[in-house]
Structure formats: structure tokens, C-alpha cells
Amino acid sequence: MLSDEQFTSYANRYMDTVYRTAYHCLASRTDAEDVTQEVFLKLLGERKPFESDDHVRNWLIRVAVNACRNVIRSRWWNHVSIEVCPEPAASERTGGILESVLALPAKYRVPIYLFYYEGYSTQEIAAILKIPKNTVCTRLKRAREMLKTMIEEESGYV
Amino acid sequence: MFEQEYRQAVSRLTLPEEKAEKIRNLTLTKRQSGISKLRVVPLAAAALLLTACAAVLFDPAAMLEPIFGVNGRGSYEPDTVARMYEPGGGRTELDEELAKRYIEPCVQRLEGTVTDGNTTLTALSMIVDRFSCTAAVYLKLENPPAYAVYNSGWILFQEYENGWYIHPKAIGQSGMIGRCFIDEKSTTDQILYCTLMFSLEPQSQSLELRLGDRTEAIVIPLPEKTDMPAILLEEGDITLTPFGMRVKTSVLRQGDDDSGRETPTPLAKRELAIRFEDGTEYLILHLNYGDEDYKGCTYAMALNPDLESYVIVFNRVVDVDKVSAFRINDRIYPVT
Numbered sequence: 001m002l003s004d005e006q007f008t009s010y011a012n013r014y015m016d017t018v019y020r021t022a023y024h025c026l027a028s029r030t031d032a033e034d035v036t037q038e039v040f041l042k043l044l045g046e047r048k049p050f051e052s053d054d055h056v057r058n059w060l061i062r063v064a065v066n067a068c069r070n071v072i073r074s075r076w077w078n079h080v081s082i083e084v085c086p087e088p089a090a091s092e093r094t095g096g097i098l099e100s101v102l103a104l105p106a107k108y109r110v111p112i113y114l115f116y117y118e119g120y121s122t123q124e125i126a127a128i129l130k131i132p133k134n135t136v137c138t139r140l141k142r143a144r145e146m147l148k149t150m151i152e153e154e155s156g157y158v
Numbered sequence: 159m160f161e162q163e164y165r166q167a168v169s170r171l172t173l174p175e176e177k178a179e180k181i182r183n184l185t186l187t188k189r190q191s192g193i194s195k196l197r198v199v200p201l202a203a204a205a206l207l208l209t210a211c212a213a214v215l216f217d218p219a220a221m222l223e224p225i226f227g228v229n230g231r232g233s234y235e236p237d238t239v240a241r242m243y244e245p246g247g248g249r250t251e252l253d254e255e256l257a258k259r260y261i262e263p264c265v266q267r268l269e270g271t272v273t274d275g276n277t278t279l280t281a282l283s284m285i286v287d288r289f290s291c292t293a294a295v296y297l298k299l300e301n302p303p304a305y306a307v308y309n310s311g312w313i314l315f316q317e318y319e320n321g322w323y324i325h326p327k328a329i330g331q332s333g334m335i336g337r338c339f340i341d342e343k344s345t346t347d348q349i350l351y352c353t354l355m356f357s358l359e360p361q362s363q364s365l366e367l368r369l370g371d372r373t374e375a376i377v378i379p380l381p382e383k384t385d386m387p388a389i390l391l392e393e394g395d396i397t398l399t400p401f402g403m404r405v406k407t408s409v410l411r412q413g414d415d416d417s418g419r420e421t422p423t424p425l426a427k428r429e430l431a432i433r434f435e436d437g438t439e440y441l442i443l444h445l446n447y448g449d450e451d452y453k454g455c456t457y458a459m460a461l462n463p464d465l466e467s468y469v470i471v472f473n474r475v476v477d478v479d480k481v482s483a484f485r486i487n488d489r490i491y492p493v494t
Binding site for chain 2: 007008011012015016019020023033036037040041044096097098101112113116117147151
């Protein structure tokens with residue numbers, strides 16, 4: 001089990017990573033905040049030793065994605081899967097390129113975040129999300145196409 | 159170009175400082191609230207004795223408190239790690255007379271146990287309301303492996319990497335979601351009592367309860383019929399019982415200007431209420447484009463497949479013999 005000092009150190013380093021992952025998944029700041037807290041509660045109770053800082057970061061992201069799936073499943077008004085997570089509400093809109101990313105279906109948002117912001121390879125994303133590498137590649141490709149279309153439409157090219 | 163702009167936008171996305179501070183301080187509360195393993199063995203013996211007593215003194219009303227009564231109330235308390243769960247909607251005193259008349263005869267006694275290490279899950283009793291497609295099962299969990307967090311209706315134990323759940327699964331159903339309410343009256347540090355509510359599809363035949371990823375499950379056959387009075391309106395598109403209700407999405411959506419949407423949520427502004435013969439009204443649910451107020455119910459869920467119905471468990475026992483009408487906004491559906 002982590003010492004208090006280790007926990008605080010990991011919290012300081014990775015809480016924004018977890019929050020950003022959850023926000024990309026849920027498109028809701030409030031839900032992302034709750035998930036972030038839930039994830040660090042799990043970290044606090046985790047008994048298996050971590051091999052490295054990267055191991056902790058990967059673990060936190062994976063747990064965050066799982067926690068987000070549970071949040072989506074338990075939203076009482078719908079039985080949506082993570083594949084059809086709703087678009088962000090008007091109050092959540094951030095403007096610019098981030099809003100375009102958040103307008104994508106959730107299954108595209110998280111790979112985009114992990115690839116372009118966190119710098120994970122497609123192989124690593126596949127391991128974190130527990131999906132085949134080819135699926136990650138396909139989702140990234142499809143996401144880029146959709147973003148391109150969205151950005152072109154916003155610019156009035158279409 | 160995209161990458162640079164995106165990275166800049168994401169870097170501005172940070173956890174609010176208030177939340178960040180709470181996370182940094184989690185160590186202060188968690189160390190105090192974790193269950194001491196030294197206390198497990200003697201308390202496990204006590205738990206066995208309690209189980210034996212419970213087997214003799216079956217109380218069908220026990221499971222109703224977390225559904226209808228004030229003892230199921232919870233509050234979201236992030237600083238109290240050992241007890242954290244969502245509010246259970248508005249709470250009212252359990253009307254024992256109505257409960258005895260309408261609900262208790264439908265409470266079915268169960269016997270089933272599944273274990274994971276020192277932890278034991280026992281199913282004690284169940285209500286199945288086939289009219290409203292809702293059900294509830296009353297559970298006892300002895301010696302949880304760690305402190306528990308109740309979030310979004312799931313009981314989650316912070317022991318394993320992917321969480322550790324009491325995981326319900328109704329056979330024949332693709333996406334049943336349980337919502338759990340803690341029986342505050344009976345729960346102790348080592349023995350947790352709760353009522354897990356869930357929705358049923360008409361073809362659901364049994365319920366499986368597992369602990370986390372364990373393959374062993376308590377399998378509970380679901381009765382095909384419910385011995386409970388029901389009011390059917392609009393040729394069954396609206397069904398009310400003392401326990402809950404089911405309403406077709408098409409009925410809920412009448413009057414929407416966005417009825418062509420593929421996904422019927424978030425629903426436009428809707429107010430659902432039951433009117434009684436004495437002129438009083440019970441406001442069940444208020445939907446407002448995703449800004450829901452569901453203090454009048456303890457469980458609400460859209461049913462699969464195709465989200466064709468909404469099911470709701472009331473937060474009180476409804477005296478169906480005195481219902482005069484059901485109301486959705488200004489539309490009145492009289493009980494004739």
C-alpha cells in the first residue's frame with residue numbers, strides 16, 4: 001500500500017491526467033471531478049505494488065476509463081453505452097478545437113486524448129483500453145476524418 | 159496545427175483547486191475509516207449468529223426501509239470515505255399500513271449465499287413487480303474487504319484494480335442497471351444491509367448476483383406474475399402499481415418538437431404526478447432537458463430494448479385504490 005507521501009506525490013502529478021481522461025470520456029466537468037476523486041480513492045486502497053511511475057499513470061488512466069463506463073451505465077435516464085455517450089451540454093462548451101474533439105463520440109475522444117496529448121502509442125492505448133491495436137488505429141483515423149470535416153464546416157469550406 | 163492547438167486547449171483543463179485539495183487530503187480520512195482486519199474473525203462469528211437469527215425471524219418489511227423509509231436516506235459526503243453514496247431522492251416515512259396491505263405480501267424470502275475470501279453476500283428477500291418492470295432485492299454483505307464507496311447506485315469496494323462490485327445481471331436483459339440504497343437502520347461497520355433496485359424486461363427469468371469478477375453467483379428465479387394491484391391507462395402504455403410505474407416513451411414524448419430524434423433523451427420538460435381522490439398530488443418526477451429532479455422516486459431507468467419505456471420506483475407506497483388520475487404536464491389521464 002502506498003505511503004501518504006507517495007500518494008500525495010502521485011495525486012499532484014496525475015490528478016489532471018485523470019481529470020482530463022474522465023472529461024474526454026464523459027464530457028461533463030462535474031462527473032469528471034467525481035470520477036477523479038473515485039480513482040484516487042482506489043489508488044489509496046490499492047495493495048499491489050507499482051513497478052514504475054509509468055505503471056501508476058497507466059493504471060490510473062485505465063481505472064478512470066472503467067469508472068467512466070460505470071458512470072455512463074448508471075446515468076438513470078438512459079442505457080447508453082460508452083460508444084454513444086452524449087455530447088457536452090451547452091454549459092460545458094469550451095470552444096475551439098477542444099469542443100470539436102468533445103463533439104466526437106466518446107469512443108473516439110479518449111484515444112485522441114491519449115495519443116495527441118499524453119503521447120501514448122497506439123499499442124499502449126490498446127493495452128490501456130483493452131481493445132485491439134487495429135481498433136485504436138481505426139478510431140484515430142476515423143476521428144481525424146470527422147474532425148477535419150467539422151473544422152472545414154466551421155470554416156465555411158463546405 | 160491541430161495537435162498544437164489541441165494540446166494548448168487541454169493543458170488549460172485542470173481539476174478545480176477545491177477538488178484537488180480534497181484528493182490530496184484523502185489520506186487523512188481513509189486511514190481512519192478502513193476496516194481493521196483484526197476485527198474480522200470475531201465479527202464473522204457474530205455475523206453467522208446473526209444470520210441464524212435472521213433465518214428464524216424473517217421480516218418482509220425490513221427491505222422496504224431503504225426503498226420507502228427515511229432510513230435509506232444517504233448523502234454524498236466525499237470527506238467521509240467509509241460512507242459515500244448518492245442521495246436517494248426525497249424520503250418520506252414508510253406508511254406501514256399501506257406497506258402491509260400492498261407490498262409485504264409480495265416480498266419473497268430468499269436463501270442464497272456467495273463468498274469471496276472472508277466476504278459473504280447473502281440474498282435475503284425480493285420484490286418483483288412485473289407490471290412496472292421493477293424489482294428490488296434485499297442483501298446482506300458481511301466483512302467487506304475494504305472500506306466501501308457507494309457511487310451512482312453501485313456498491314464499489316476499493317480493493318481491486320477494476321473495482322469490486324455486487325454485480326447484478328438479469329438473464330435475458332442487455333443492460334440492466336442496479337441502484338443500491340443502504341439500510342442505515344441495520345448496517346454496522348462489518349455488516350452492510352442494502353436494497354438493490356433494478357429494472358426488468360418482460361422476458362427476464364432470473365437474477366444473478368456476483369461478487370466482483372467471481373464466477374460463482376446467486377441465481378434467483380424471478381416469478382412470472384406479481385400479486386399486486388395495478389392501474390392500466392392508455393391501453394397499458396401507463397401502468398401504475400403501489401410500488402412503481404412504467405410509462406411508454408412515446409407517451410412521455412407527446413408534444414415534443416424534437417420527436418424525430420433517434421435518442422429519446424434528454425427528455426423535454428416533463429412533470430409526472432399522481433392525483434388522488436382528495437385532490438392532493440404526488441409529484442413523482444420532474445424532467446427538464448437533462449436537469450432532472452427525481453426526489454419523488456428512488457429508482458428511475460429507461461428500459462432496454464430501444465428505450466421504449468421508463469420505469470420508476472416510487473419513494474412511497476401509493477394507495478392505488480385512491481388514485482383519481484395520472485398527470486404528465488397538463489395532460490390528465492383519469493382513472494375510470
